[in-house]
Amino acid sequence: MTNTNLLISSQWLANHLNDSNLIIIDCRFSLANPELGKKQYQENHIPGAFYLDLNQDLSNPVQKHGGRHPLPDLNKLAEKLAKIGVKYQETFIVAYDDSRFAFASRLWWLLTYMGHEKVALLDGGFSEWQKEYPVTNEISSQKLGFFVPQIQPKMVVDIETVKAKKDLPEVVLVDSRDSDRYLGKHEPIDPIAGHIPGAVNYPWKQVTDENSQAKVAEQNSRWEEVKNAEEVIVYCGSGVTACVNLWSLKMAGINTGKLYAGSWSDWCSYL
Numbered sequence: 001m002t003n004t005n006l007l008i009s010s011q012w013l014a015n016h017l018n019d020s021n022l023i024i025i026d027c028r029f030s031l032a033n034p035e036l037g038k039k040q041y042q043e044n045h046i047p048g049a050f051y052l053d054l055n056q057d058l059s060n061p062v063q064k065h066g067g068r069h070p071l072p073d074l075n076k077l078a079e080k081l082a083k084i085g086v087k088y089q090e091t092f093i094v095a096y097d098d099s100r101f102a103f104a105s106r107l108w109w110l111l112t113y114m115g116h117e118k119v120a121l122l123d124g125g126f127s128e129w130q131k132e133y134p135v136t137n138e139i140s141s142q143k144l145g146f147f148v149p150q151i152q153p154k155m156v157v158d159i160e161t162v163k164a165k166k167d168l169p170e171v172v173l174v175d176s177r178d179s180d181r182y183l184g185k186h187e188p189i190d191p192i193a194g195h196i197p198g199a200v201n202y203p204w205k206q207v208t209d210e211n212s213q214a215k216v217a218e219q220n221s222r223w224e225e226v227k228n229a230e231e232v233i234v235y236c237g238s239g240v241t242a243c244v245n246l247w248s249l250k251m252a253g254i255n256t257g258k259l260y261a262g263s264w265s266d267w268c269s270y271l
Helices: 010-015 036-043 074-083 104-113 125-132 159-165 216-222 242-251 263-270
Strands: 022-026 092-096 119-122 171-175 231-235 257-260
Touching (some): 074 104, 159 263
16 A cells, blocks of 8 residues: 655645644755755745755765765754754654655655654655745744654664675565666766676666656555565665665555665775
């Protein structure tokens, strides 16, 4: 059964824009131009939205190992969330981007990992919103919230766990990158091409159409072959777009998904 609580429409958001228990977070970002997302937010955004940056807020600095987008310092992220008015396990958060959930889903996953499950993605993202509803360049004033995370450690795995479990019959290892990167035909970012041995390919862009609209009716059938696995370990290039697949698994009612946070960029750093 599809879990539609993880997705909201622009119409729903417009009808609830002034709800006191709602916080909207703009997650727009560009890997090719890391300053672009914040600039876009400053130019126009959904009224009342705050901005969180993939590199500055949703990741830690890059090290030798650990991938290109290590998980952030969760206490610092909790402080940032509290400063924009998020009340732990009370506030309903809507996350959006303009990249087929690529960055909004990272925030969705992090919030869930921190124990805050009241979060949904905006179907169609910012582009869909601005077709019918107003935007603003007014920077939202900060509010006072509270956020004391309760980490869910079983939601994430490291390279040693992947090595130990990837060949077990009850575990499925999912590569979320485009098929050409999975097959090693094309590698635009990382120094080594290919995939982790034993991984199967479920490209993250299959979750949405070209307009960033979720293919809701297809989520259940998409995961038919992995639904009975005890664990579904999901990775991508750096632990970002894998979160789109983890969101998709959750939409399909599959709660066994785990993030290999370092992903291929961590794995290939040891090769």
